[in-house]
Structure formats: C-alpha cells, structure tokens
C-alpha cells in the first residue's frame with residue numbers, strides 16, 4: 001500500500017525575553033538598590049520556571065542582558081551558570097548596552113562552558129530542527145543602520161524567526177538607535193521578529209492584523225513609570241506563515257508603583273493612609289506617592305505619618321509633596337508667624353486670596369501666600 005505523505009505542521013514554541021540589564025546600579029532608590037539588583041538576577045530563575053511549566057525548550061534573548069560591558073565578572077558567571085542549567089537551547093544577541101566589542105562580557109569563559117547557550121556573533125541564519133533563526137547581534141553602541149536589513153527569509157520553508165535589538169520606527173526617540181521598520185517582518189519574510197531595547201511589552205500588528213513584531217519588555221521593571229514591564233513573551237507559531245500566538249507572562253518580582261493623589265479637602269490624607277493599607281506585598285513594592293493640591297495645617301501631622309508608613313513598610317518609598325500648597329482658608333500657619341509686618345502682610349494676602357471678587361487679584365494673592373509659606377518654611381530650617 002502506498003504510504004500517504006502528509007505535511008505535518010511544525011509548531012514552534014519559545015520564550016522571548018530581553019533587557020535584563022544585569023548589573024544595573026539602581027542607585028536612585030537607596031539601600032533598596034541591592035534588592036533591585038538581586039531581583040534582576042533571580043527573576044532569570046522565574047523565566048526558566050515558566051519554560052519548564054510549559055514544556056518550552058527554546059529561549060531567545062534579544063539584547064542588553066547586561067547593563068554594560070564593564071559589569072562585575074561574577075555577575076557574568078552567575079548569568080551563564082543559570083542559563084547553563086536550562087534543559088533547552090538559549091540564543092542571545094548582544095545589544096547596545098553590551099555590544100560585541102573587544103573586551104566585552106561575551107569573552108567570558110562561561111559562554112564556552114555553557115554548551116546549550118549560543119552567544120550569536122554574526123548576522124547569519126542558524127538552522128534548527130523546526131525553525132531558522134535570523135539573528136542581528138550588535139557590535140556598537142549606536143547606529144543609524146537598520147540591523148534587520150540583511151535578512152532574506154522568504155525563500156526558506158521552515159518557520160523563520162528574527163532576533164533584533166533597536167528602536168521600532170515611530171517610537172519617540174530621535175537618537176540613532178538601530179531603527180527597525182514597522183513592516184520589517186513583511187520585508188524580510190520572517191514569521192516573527194523578536195525585538196529588545198524598549199522595556200515595555202509592545203506589539204506591532206501588520207496589515208493582516210497578525211502580530212509578527214513585538215518587544216517582550218524587560219523581565220523586571222527598571223524604574224518608576226515604566227508601563228507594562230516585568231514580563232516575558234511566550235510565542236507559539238503553528239506553521240510557516242501562520243499568525244503567531246503571543247502571551248505576555250508576568251515574571252517580575254518587584255512592583256514599582258506611582259500613586260498620585262489630589263488633596264482637595266481637609267482630612268483628605270486619611271484616605272491616602274487607608275489606600276496605603278490596601279497595597280498588596282509592600283515588602284516587594286517600590287512606591288512613589290505624589291501629592292498635589294492643598295495641605296491643611298491639621299493634616300500636617302498626618303503627612304508625617306504617611307511618610308513614616310511609606311518609608312518603613314515598603315521596600316522603598318518616597319513622598320513627593322513638592323507641589324502641595326497651604327490651603328488659603330487655612331490661617332493657622334499665619335498665626336505662628338512673628339507678630340509684625342510679615343504676619344500683617346500674610347493676613348492681608350489671605351483676606352485677598354479668600355475674599356477678593358477679582359479673580360486675578362485672588363490668584364496673585366494665593367501665589368504670594370504660597371511663596372511666603374515656603375519662605376517661612378525655609379527660614380525654619382536655619
């Protein structure tokens with residue numbers, strides 16, 4: 001009986017990650033910087049855990065594994081050792097933070113020892129059993145060159161996956177940061193182009209709606225205000241030409257939270273304190289609390305409590321109350337001024353700020369009161 005030749009789709013599944021920035025100083029968060037640095041390293045284990053849970057044996061790392069090429073050699077060893085314990089293949093491209101230059105981290109012996117790990121040194125196709133990789137290793141810190149321009153994957157039958165590091169066109173950055181066209185997958189014939197450099201998870205759908213270009217984002221958030229970071233990307237491609245299936249999986253251990261509250265009434269800080277109690281896992285949370293609006297004299301003690309809770313309960317906490325202004329109706333601080341022309345001026349300004357029917361006059365008086373309040377505070381410091 002003649003055998004029936006049937007094309008079996010070759011599904012490829014892999015984890016895409018980037019921008020680990022191991023060795024990042026995190027000096028802006030005081031002693032918490034130590035835990036920030038440790039988390040960046042230890043979250044590698046969480047990534048490998050995701051791979052294990054899902055039976056994934058391919059890990060693609062698209063640049064900036066290290067903060068720079070001068071990081072502590074012990075850190076390079078630690079990363080290499082962790083990756084060598086992965087029971088699958090690992091492909092790494094150097095990024096603009098850790099470019100492939102003489103004396104780079106990629107000359108460390110651990111990369112030779114870790115037989116399952118390939119640091120890619122040339123932009124050449126790498127044929128695997130079920131797919132072909134098109135890697136774009138960086139050899140300099142910046143360039144106007146599109147790192148994917150050499151790729152021509154169209155003629156290949158296997159699923160084609162690109163690895164690149166740079167700035168996807170249209171991102172708000174004028175620096176010569178290895179520009180990658182939004183339609184790079186279409187131009188190059190890739191099924192998926194895994195990119196690194198930006199720390200937030202981001203996808204770029206093509207004309208057919210399929211996403212073939214994505215930033216995985218960094219595995220651990222690097223700073224306040226970073227949107228949707230602390231993930232890896234699990235990618236599944238059913239067959240050549242099929243739309244990739246993407247899943248962004250959270251792996252980051254530390255939460256960087258920015259809370260902004262507008263104080264608009266006396267006692268508003270009570271709800272800020274209550275809100276702090278509701279934040280989960282404060283020991284692994286870095287919190288930046290921004291307070292705007294009016295500060296009433298009766299709330300100043302509460303502000304001290306808020307600062308105390310934030311500094312002691314959280315891994316790191318900072319209260320930014322620079323734009324808080326004393327409530328104009330609140331005259332208790334005026335009463336504390338020395339009797340004489342300064343206090344008289346303050347009282348006149350307060351009367352104008354509260355009672356004046358002229359809006360412009362009111363605004364100027366309020367502004368002058370605020371300046372007086374600040375000057376007074378500054379005088380208290382001496």
Ligand SMILES: [Mn+2]
Pocket residue numbers: 063064095096097165196197198
């Ligand atoms: Mn980069």
